[in-house]
Amino acid sequence: MTALHPVLAEVTRRLTERSAATRAAYLARVRAAAVRGPARGRLACANLAHGFAAAEGSEKTELARGQKPNLAIVTSYNDMLSAHQPYGAYPPVLKDAVIRAGGLAQVAGGVPAMCDGITQGRDGMQLSLYSRDVIAMATAIALSHDMFDAALLLGVCDKIVPGLLIGALSFGHLPTVLVPAGPMTSGLPNGEKAQVRQRYAEGKAGREELLEAEAAAYHSRGTCTFYGTANSNQLLMEVMGLHLPGSSFVNPGTPLRDALTREAAAVAVRRAAGAAPGIGEMVDELVVLNACVALLASGGSTNHTLHLVAIARAAGILLTWDDLADLSAVVPLLARVYPNGAADVNHFHAAGGIGFLVRTLLDAGLMHKDVETVVGRGLRRYTEEPVLVDGELSWRPGPPESLDPAVLRPANAPFSADGGLKVVRGPLGTGVVKTSAVAVGHRVVSAPARVFDDQHDFLLAFANGELDGIDLVAVIRYQGPAANGMPELHKLTPALGVLQDRGQRVAIVTDGRMSGASGKVPAAIHVTPEAALGGPLSRVRDGDVITLDPDAGVLRIGADLARRDPTGAAPSGTAWAGTGRELFAAFRASVGPADEGASVFPVPTAVSPEVPLVRA
Structure with a gap:
């Protein structure tokens, strides 16, 4: 059995001690909100009737009976942004999969999804970071109807995933699964795109050439393929156990992507029916530090020095930049993905991806393995990769060695001894x-x-x-x-x-x-x-x-x-x-x-008294 690295052990100890009071206050609030049976059973008759008025047939009957778990779908769909465009087709697919798994589902609400790539250098960029907290509030509004026993969150990019997660943590008693949409296929290599941008800055390339290069790089639906905040989000959600294993970087429009989407819905139903821990219990100090380690080992986005801090604080965990820096000193850099290298996330995924990254970090004692995930207890499941066998989804062991050492390396032969x-x-x-x-x-x-x-x-x-x-x-x-x-x-x-x-x-x-x-x-x-x-x-x-x-x-x-x-x-x-x-x-x-996450939300410090239930 691999011993935990002493620096990770020390950072874990001090983070847990530092967060003891705020984490306890948060968990007390979460546990006070948890009830047995479907949450909509607490609603008065008039309230409940509003909640299923638009439903039809057996769905309306089942919602009224309150016997089956009802899942909230919170979506960041819009058809302008390539990363979120695939989500337009998700609700009927998810609903069908939920019904087949023995549950019900409703689209509870939508959240805004803006693109930093569009607003770069524009006035709209001044709303970008604030949008994270708007998304958190919109998520809370979507879940506030108390119609739901679990949640499926649909989001990919920069502020969207952190906002969804912060909002979901305010309903921490609900089992929650995040559902990715996947990256676009590889286009113009990022290095070539960067060269054209630099030539344009020097006046050596015109707008027409620049636009042609940008359009060749960002060419279809799916997440942009460089390793910025959007793809860092996806990697972190998987390492935190909030995605299905191996699901983050499967391209849209493929049979495997569809199978993973359906399985995410089924998993959420099973977790709701089986009284699995809510997302507030899952996202603990160990999970937050696993996310920090994965960010550092993969050379991820600096934006997460804000977002991870804000996410942690939403769960009563007082993560600091010093925690990240101390981990960075011992966590090796294991991936070279643009802008840290020539490869894109499709190359990273093909080289072994998140499964190999998790495997080598666990083997080096640089991750906590005994954590709760949406597929059960233990992070070792996240060393596996999904495959279709005769059209059926299953998982198999991921590659024990990197398939491309120029892109992805083991912890004992890193690109750099520290996380940078x-x-x-x-x-x-x-x-x-x-x-x-x-x-x-x-x-x-x-x-x-x-x-x-x-x-x-x-x-x-x-x-x-x-x-x-x-x-x-x-x-x-x-x-x-x-x-x-x-x-x-x-x-x-x-x-x-x-x-x-x-x-x-x-x-x-x-x-x-x-x-x-x-x-x-x-x-x-x-x-x-x-x-x-x-x-x-x-x-x-x-x-x-x-x-x-x-x-x-x-x-x-x-x-x-x-x-x-x-x-x-x-x-x-x-x-x-x-x-x-x-x-x-x-x-x-x-x-x-x-350094406190640039958030408008306070850290949990007190438990609100339970509101008396009103019944018909």
């Missing part, structure tokens, strides 16, 4: 740096600051040649959650890459985000306290020498900021209006700091 996530600290605050895609020779930068209060000002300075031939640390401030919703600044990546390729020493320091596709330029992101709340970035001036050294955990400035007044400001008044942004003023006023 660093926490940096200093007079400028605390931030995180993803180093897994940054060449060792480019990681440490000490150079004069160039300060910008808007990403468009940086891009204009780049276009005008003002940044040519100089080493610099680009300080992009007033981009935090309370300033303007913490938009991704991914539009800066090609320009920064151009400067680096010219031989300049460049880095970026920001209280904003750089997305799951942050790449080869060192970036201290999510810096907190943010400038809009008086953080040190508000006092930085052009020419201040800033040193970013992620390996040493250093974010230093050669100036006495205490003697300065802030300059610049976050958008306000009419500058924070249009594209729906004015509707989110309450979010700006109440959102928490980045």
Whole structure:
């Protein structure tokens, strides 16, 4: 039996101790909400009649009788976004599978699903992070009717899956299964796409060539194939035991994808009928840390330094960036998937995928194996892969060795000895740096600051040649959650890459985000306290020498900021209006700091008294 790695054991111990009071408060609330038998049995007759008025035939009869488990389907379907377009066909398929398994199902509600790829560099991106908490609230509204005994959550991309999960955790007594839709098939290789983007930034390619390259990369329904936040979501949900084993990266429109979708529905029925633990009991400290380890080992999205923290806190678990950084020091990097390599997620899946990743991490003592999953107790089930045998779904052992060591490696022969996530600290605050895609020779930068209060000002300075031939640390401030919703600044990546390729020493320091596709330029992101709340970035001036050294955990400035007044400001008044942004003023006023998940929700601290039941 493999012993648990001592660092994982220590992080687990301190996380459990740190979270004891808040986790206990959360679990008490969850257990108070749990009841025997279908939840709709608590409803008064008039309430219940509203709940099945639209049903027909035997479905209406069964809903009225209250003998069979009724499942809520919460969907992020829209037909504009490739990742969510497949979900349009899911409700009738899921309902049929639920009925065959002995249950009932209703589409309880929908949640918004926006695409950061569309809104990059646009005003709409300022709603992106806030949308996670909107999705959580929409999920809670969908489940609030108390008609349901379990839930099926349909979502894929950046803020959608974390929002669905946070919302579901507010109904933590319900058994819950997340249902993926799968990635699109491989198109134009991501490396070629990135080259065209960089040439466009230099003025060496036109818009027509750029659009052709982008359309060849993002070419069909399914998730984008690079390893950004959307595919990090899918990997994490599987490792957390909330997907079926091996289901995350099966392409849409295939017989295997359909079989997995149907089986997810059947599993949810069985869990509801069998009084299985609800999602709040499942998502415990061990499961959260398994997610952290998988994120680090796969080189996943930096956005999850926000989302995992927020998800954990929704379950009363006080995860910190230091927990992630300490794990990163001992969790090896086992995958090279763009932007950390040339492969895409289809190549990763073909090389052995999540099953091999889980196997090698368990064997190295870097994951907790004794956890609850939607298919039962124990994470070893997630080393298996699904197959169709004579049209029937079954699972077989996954490959014991990587089928492509250029993409996926075992823990004893990694690409890097650490997971490439660093926490940096200093007079400028605390931030995180993803180093897994940054060449060792480019990681440490000490150079004069160039300060910008808007990403468009940086891009204009780049276009005008003002940044040519100089080493610099680009300080992009007033981009935090309370300033303007913490938009991704991914539009800066090609320009920064151009400067680096010219031989300049460049880095970026920001209280904003750089997305799951942050790449080869060192970036201290999510810096907190943010400038809009008086953080040190508000006092930085052009020419201040800033040193970013992620390996040493250093974010230093050669100036006495205490003697300065802030300059610049976050958008306000009419500058924070249009594209729906004015509707989110309450979010700006109440959102928490980045290192606490940038959430508007409080951590569970008390148990609400049980509301007396009203019956007809």
